[in-house]
Amino acid sequence: MAQGDKSKCFRNFSAGPGALPRAVLEEAQQAVSELPGTGVSILGLSHRSRLFRNMLDETEERMRRLVGLPRDYQVLFLQGGGTLQFSMVPMAMLPAGAVADYVVGGYWTRKAADAARHHGNVRVAWDGGDCGFRRLPKADEVLGKADAAYLHYASNETVEGLQFRSVPRASVPMVCDASSDFLSAPLDVRELSLVYAHAQKNIGPAGVTVVLVRDEVLAQRPSGIPPVLDYRAHAEARSLLHTPPVFSIYVVLLSLRWLEAAVGGLAAMGRINTKKADVVRSALRNFTHFYKHDVEAGFESIMNVTFRCPTPKLDALFVARADQAGLLGTEGHRSRGGLRISLYNGVTLDDAHAAAAFLEEFAHEHRSARIVRSAEFVTST
Numbered sequence: 001m002a003q004g005d006k007s008k009c010f011r012n013f014s015a016g017p018g019a020l021p022r023a024v025l026e027e028a029q030q031a032v033s034e035l036p037g038t039g040v041s042i043l044g045l046s047h048r049s050r051l052f053r054n055m056l057d058e059t060e061e062r063m064r065r066l067v068g069l070p071r072d073y074q075v076l077f078l079q080g081g082g083t084l085q086f087s088m089v090p091m092a093m094l095p096a097g098a099v100a101d102y103v104v105g106g107y108w109t110r111k112a113a114d115a116a117r118h119h120g121n122v123r124v125a126w127d128g129g130d131c132g133f134r135r136l137p138k139a140d141e142v143l144g145k146a147d148a149a150y151l152h153y154a155s156n157e158t159v160e161g162l163q164f165r166s167v168p169r170a171s172v173p174m175v176c177d178a179s180s181d182f183l184s185a186p187l188d189v190r191e192l193s194l195v196y197a198h199a200q201k202n203i204g205p206a207g208v209t210v211v212l213v214r215d216e217v218l219a220q221r222p223s224g225i226p227p228v229l230d231y232r233a234h235a236e237a238r239s240l241l242h243t244p245p246v247f248s249i250y251v252v253l254l255s256l257r258w259l260e261a262a263v264g265g266l267a268a269m270g271r272i273n274t275k276k277a278d279v280v281r282s283a284l285r286n287f288t289h290f291y292k293h294d295v296e297a298g299f300e301s302i303m304n305v306t307f308r309c310p311t312p313k314l315d316a317l318f319v320a321r322a323d324q325a326g327l328l329g330t331e332g333h334r335s336r337g338g339l340r341i342s343l344y345n346g347v348t349l350d351d352a353h354a355a356a357a358f359l360e361e362f363a364h365e366h367r368s369a370r371i372v373r374s375a376e377f378v379t380s381t
């Protein structure tokens, strides 16, 4: 990555932790020195203070309002990232002898299914590996079998750049890993028994994971789960079972205030995010002979735009040139290679236009380079 040059404009397209809105960063920066009017830094604020309790309550209330969360769901602020949820979910929802269905749509859901196998029986309800992770199940496919304890899927596959357009159809309780598109657009939570999302893509720094869970799940979970891994213990302690990530939760609160006041809610955020993805994709479409993308139409993520140049060498050059131009974090996931431009809530439409302009410039430059100096690329690969 390019190093800090104060006069240069940097734009962050990292897949996570990702860009946060400038206004949120500025308020967070101020709070590290002093939370306005309190004399205390957010980094030294006791989680048992009235001030923090109020922050936690406001964060929960805003989350409920934004999502339109029914009262029979709890909002939990946990630690351990998306990865700990891969185990907490089966511990709570997969009793001995039962089976859980997993939609393996990509890298992260494969990990989720693998982790769940440590806790019980797992069945792959749909395997994206069969089509090279180029698409997800179609909207009219009913997923999972009626005897499953639950169906687990990810609404957005961060690595492959695949996204469900709506909550899939299943005849059993559904669990959604929304880590990479949570609060990027409206979410139909009523269809889901549990939703989890780490904060570090759209709503905050790493350190806090949000769980929205239906009371029914808490009531039915098996006994004997260690409290720190038990949703019910966290719900009863109102997310203060042990010291929570105070700073991360505060930044989530700032993001929620920003989403409501500056953006106008999730529907407005969804429109902006769709527009950003359109801007970047239309640049890719203008150069289909140069940029390849593996995702089938109708399954493209509005959060993570994945694509490739004609050769891995050009991919590497793209990342280096983008870094020089101040466009950071464009490399693809280490498991897959290629390129990825992530367009989380904190990325602006102006950033998306800058990415599109760079895509066009790079394709132009290297289209002629390949023709005029093709030997250089041929001999050096």
Ligand code: PMP
Binding pocket: 016, 080, 081, 082, 083, 084, 108, 154, 156, 157, 158, 159, 177, 178, 179, 180, 198
């Ligand atoms: N689920 C998804 C969809 C992800 O993108 C990631 C990480 N980027 C994870 C789970 C794992 O999250 P964590 O690194 O917070 O454990």
